[in-house]
Amino acid sequence: MRSPRLVWSVTAALALLLPLPFARSDYVLFLLVMCANHALLAVSLNVVFGYLGLIALGHAGFYGIGAYVSAALTMWAGLPFALALLGAALAAALSGLALAIPALRVRGHYFVLITLGFGEIVRLILLNWKSVTRGTDGVVGVPAPAFGPLTISSKMGFYYLTLLVAVLAILLTERLRRSKFGRALIAIRGSEMAAATSGVDPALAKLLAFTFSAWIAGSAGSLYAHFYTFISPEVFTIDISVAALLMVLLGGAGSNLGAVVGAGLLTLLPEALRFLKELYLILYGAGIVLVMVFMPDGLVGIARRLGRPRGAVRAGEAVP
Amino acid sequence: MSLLEAAALSKHFGGLAAVDRLDLRVEAGEIRGLIGPNGSGKTTFLNLVSGVLPPSSGRVVFRGQCLVGRPPHAIARMGIARTYQVPRIFRGLTVLEHVLVARATYQPLSLVPILLGTRGARQEEARLRAEAEEILQLVRLWDARDQPGEILPHGLKRLLEVGRALALAPVLVLLDEPAAGMIEREVLLLMRLIQKIRSQGATVLLVEHNMPLVMSVADRVTVLDFGRKIAEGSPEEVQRDPAVLEAYLGRGDGPA
Numbered sequence: 001m002r003s004p005r006l007v008w009s010v011t012a013a014l015a016l017l018l019p020l021p022f023a024r025s026d027y028v029l030f031l032l033v034m035c036a037n038h039a040l041l042a043v044s045l046n047v048v049f050g051y052l053g054l055i056a057l058g059h060a061g062f063y064g065i066g067a068y069v070s071a072a073l074t075m076w077a078g079l080p081f082a083l084a085l086l087g088a089a090l091a092a093a094l095s096g097l098a099l100a101i102p103a104l105r106v107r108g109h110y111f112v113l114i115t116l117g118f119g120e121i122v123r124l125i126l127l128n129w130k131s132v133t134r135g136t137d138g139v140v141g142v143p144a145p146a147f148g149p150l151t152i153s154s155k156m157g158f159y160y161l162t163l164l165v166a167v168l169a170i171l172l173t174e175r176l177r178r179s180k181f182g183r184a185l186i187a188i189r190g191s192e193m194a195a196a197t198s199g200v201d202p203a204l205a206k207l208l209a210f211t212f213s214a215w216i217a218g219s220a221g222s223l224y225a226h227f228y229t230f231i232s233p234e235v236f237t238i239d240i241s242v243a244a245l246l247m248v249l250l251g252g253a254g255s256n257l258g259a260v261v262g263a264g265l266l267t268l269l270p271e272a273l274r275f276l277k278e279l280y281l282i283l284y285g286a287g288i289v290l291v292m293v294f295m296p297d298g299l300v301g302i303a304r305r306l307g308r309p310r311g312a313v314r315a316g317e318a319v320p
Numbered sequence: 321m322s323l324l325e326a327a328a329l330s331k332h333f334g335g336l337a338a339v340d341r342l343d344l345r346v347e348a349g350e351i352r353g354l355i356g357p358n359g360s361g362k363t364t365f366l367n368l369v370s371g372v373l374p375p376s377s378g379r380v381v382f383r384g385q386c387l388v389g390r391p392p393h394a395i396a397r398m399g400i401a402r403t404y405q406v407p408r409i410f411r412g413l414t415v416l417e418h419v420l421v422a423r424a425t426y427q428p429l430s431l432v433p434i435l436l437g438t439r440g441a442r443q444e445e446a447r448l449r450a451e452a453e454e455i456l457q458l459v460r461l462w463d464a465r466d467q468p469g470e471i472l473p474h475g476l477k478r479l480l481e482v483g484r485a486l487a488l489a490p491v492l493v494l495l496d497e498p499a500a501g502m503i504e505r506e507v508l509l510l511m512r513l514i515q516k517i518r519s520q521g522a523t524v525l526l527v528e529h530n531m532p533l534v535m536s537v538a539d540r541v542t543v544l545d546f547g548r549k550i551a552e553g554s555p556e557e558v559q560r561d562p563a564v565l566e567a568y569l570g571r572g573d574g575p576a
Contacts, residue, residue, distance in 0.1 A: 172435050179434040179441070180424035180448065183413060187421045190410030196392035197370050197402050198422035199488055208431055254412065 029155035035267045036162035037224055041240070042247040042259035043169055044216035047209050049245060050254035051182065053189035054206075057241045058099065058115035061122035062092040062214040064236030066221025068126060068133060071142045071231060081145035085165075085222045092218020093211045095122075100210035104203055119241055126233040138232025142225045162223050169216045170256050176212060177256075185209050186254075250291055252298025261299055321384060323348040323523050324369065324492060329378035331364050331547075338364040340547035341378065346492070351514060351524045353538030353555070355531075357567055361547035362527045363405055366494045369525075370402045371395040382492070396422075399491030403481035403498055409469045416465040418480055419452040422487035452487060458516070459483040460509060475502040482513060492523045499530040511537055535559070543567065 041063060048056045070088035073079045079087065103114040126133045133139070144153045145161060152161055176182050184205045187195040192202050225231045243266060251262025273280050295302055322345035331339040339361040346352050354362050367373040369380055371392035380387040387395055401422070410418055433441040456462040459479045464472065469480060478498050485493055495514070499507050507530065514524055514537050528534045534541060535555040543551040543558055545567040551558050558564055 175435055175437060176431075179431075179445070180420065180426065181431055181434065183417050183421050183424075184426060186412045186417075187410040190412065191408040193372055193392070194404065194408030194410070194484075195421065197372065197396050198484055199393050199396040199425070200421060201391070201393045201426060204426060204428060208428060212431075 026155060029159060031268060031271060033155060033159050033162055033227055035264045036159065036166050037220055037227070038244070038247060038263035038267050039260045040162070040166045040169055040220035040223070041217055041244045042251070042263040043166070043173055043256055044213045044220065045244045046248050046253065046256060046259040047173060047176070047185075047213040047216075049248050050259070051177065051185040051189065052206060052209050053253075055112050055245070056115040056213075057112055057238065057245065058117075058119035058122075059213075059217050059244050060236045060238060060241040061099075061119040062096060062217035063221040063224070063240060064122050064126055064233070065095050066092045066218030067225035067231045067236070068139070068221075069218070070222035071139045071225045072132075074143050074226075075139070075141070080147070081143075081226065082147060085145075085219060088222035089215045089218040092221065093215035096214025096217075097207065097211045099214075100207045104206045104210070116238065116241075119236075119238060123233050123236055126236065133233070136232060136234075138230055139225075140230050142229045142231065144229070145226050158227050162227070165219055165223060166260075169219065170260070173212075173216070173256055181205065181208060246288060248298075249288075250298055252300030255298070255300040258298050258300035265299075322346060323383060324525070325379075325381045326365070326369070327379045327381070329365075329368060329380060330376045331361075331368055331373060332376045337547050339368065339375075342544075342547065342549060344542060344549060346523060346525055348523055349518065349521070350539045351518050351526060351537050353534040353541035354525060354527045354544065355529070355534060355541060355558075356544035356550075359546075360544040360567075362544055363496055364547075365544070366402060366496050366525075366527060369395075370400060370494060396488055397425075399488070400494065401485035401488040401490035401492070402494035403478065403485050403496055405496045405500070407474070407477040407481050409472075409477055409480070411468075411470045413469055414466050415461050415469050415472065415480055416449070416452055416456060418469050418484050419455050419487045420448055422484045423448050423452050423455075455483050455486050458486065459513065475506040478502060479506065479510070479513075482510070486517065490522055492525065493517055495524065495526045495528070497528055497530075498526070499528055499533050507533060 041059065044062070045056065045059050048054050066088040069091040070084045073084035073087045074081060099115070099118045103111055103118070106114060127135055129135075144151050146152070152158055184195065184200045187198065187200060188202050188205055196202055221236075224235075247262035247266045248259050249262070250265060251258030251260065270280065270284075273283065276283060291298070297304070324346040326342055326344040329339055329342045329344075330337060342361070342365065344365075354365070356362055364373065368375050369387065371387060371390055371394070375388060382395075382398060382400060385398070387398075410421065413421070430441070453462060453465065456465050459482055461476065461480055461483060464476065469477070472480060478501065482495070482498060485495075498510055502510060511533060514526065518524055526534060526538060538555055540553060541555050541558040542549055543561070543564050550563045550567055551561040553561070
């Protein structure tokens with residue numbers, strides 16, 4: 001439970017680097033950038049869903065806030081990309097903090113509904129505050145990231161940039177997980193009451209987790225905006241919130257490696273299965289049901305089970 | 321002044337008074353047994369003291385400070401630790417990590433040095449681990465430190481809960497039937513552990529059905545029945561008390 005996770009994550013990141021020399025086609029590169037972008041989003045959600053065990057359906061909101069704030073900071077305020085990225089993440093983090101205060105007062109289904117409502121509110125603001133967001137027309141011409149004289153305009157460059165941010169986010173998330181705060185989150189997931197009587201303030205721990213998670217989702221949104229150069233409200237809907245949740249679920253809730261794998265699969269799979277047309281959605285739905293029933297710990301859980309040598313079942317494991 | 325003082329403490333669940341105008345004092349440094357038939361309000365009393373449940377009326381005062389209205393984590397930080405009748409294990413954490421959860425303090429700003437990976441943050445983590453390992457040696461779980469908590473056998477889960485409670489460096493330890501489901505060797509270990517906790521200066525409130533255990537470690541025993549105190553005294557006195565015998569065995573002279 002110590003450094004192997006970190007090693008895994010870095011290995012996974014390197015594995016993502018490897019196919020690059022072979023992926024000269026724009027289409028494949030585009031997909032890889034989106035894989036990395038979705039991986040960021042999934043890693044972000046994993047903090048809330050995986051560590052805390054809370055189903056949150058509002059991450060499209062943080063993603064959207066990150067995208068629009070980053071566009072505004074570069075296009076209107078003329079800030080360099082690096083500052084816009086930080087500003088976008090900060091704005092998303094603040095919105096996460098603002099959402100957490102009411103959302104964490106309620107439990108279970110009500111919490112899910114509040115996060116869902118948050119995502120919808122953000123979407124409706126983006127849609128209707130036309131003087132600022134240009135409504136359905138969207139924002140066109142978000143500039144390519146520039147670091148001084150270096151402008152990142154190629155897809156390859158963007159891939160490396162997104163990958164860099166994703167690896168950084170994973171490193172930070174792993175640090176969080178292996179710190180006292182990470183343990184407190186897992187403890188709350190296990191028993192909020194026992195965590196509280198062990199001296200953990202559940203409200204504070206959740207607040208920090210939410211803010212941290214929103215911060216990463218905001219960075220993902222910023223990178224998305226500068227990559228696509230065009231953003232509109234229809235990108236930041238419940239669909240992407242649900243997709244992020246499924247990425248974490250498929251990969252294995254609570255694992256950053258799982259979040260990355262899940263994001264990769266659910267970004268590439270729809271493309272690979274394009275020939276199925278509308279049949280795809282049926283397959284997709286059935287796939288989700290199968291994952292929930294047969295692999296509740298996701299792909300990482302299965303890998304872990306297979307990786308354990310036979311006969312190494314430890315004493316006590318059979319005890320109910 | 322008593323270490324812990326409950327005054328006219330009541331907890332109602334609908335029409336049922338689980339704890340009924342209870343007056344109870346626990347003195348610093350003692351091992352107090354709290355016994356009574358099932359449903360006599362022992363666990364509810366622990367829940368009221370630890371802040372898990374708010375009382376319907378009355379007060380709980382600890383070291384001169386009223387606990388009513390304080391959240392459980394604040395009460396824990398004041399030095400009251402507890403275990404649970406059904407062990408509350410944190411699935412996904414190792415044995416060592418369970419103890420670490422209770423050992424750490426959680427100032428929000430300390431997250432920044434942790435994320436930056438500063439030397440101070442690493443040193444704090446190393447210190448916490450060393451302290452937690454010491455506690456695991458005390459409860460004899462050091463060998464299992466890297467195992468997931470949820471795979472421990474039942475008796476060891478209870479010891480893990482005791483370890484987690486001790487990690488708070490508590491002034492008062494509330495143990496809720498710690499010996500239930502333990503094998504004899506574990507009960508002996510628990511008995512020595514309780515005595516050790518006291519010898520290190522903490523006070524113990526022990527809710528237990530295992531009478532030999534209570535009678536051998538407790539300095540004094542309080543008996544509850546229907547949420548009220550029906551007897552209090554040394555283990556010998558309590559065992560001879562007619563009210564106690566009646567509560568446990570029923571009246572000898574009436575219709576059964």
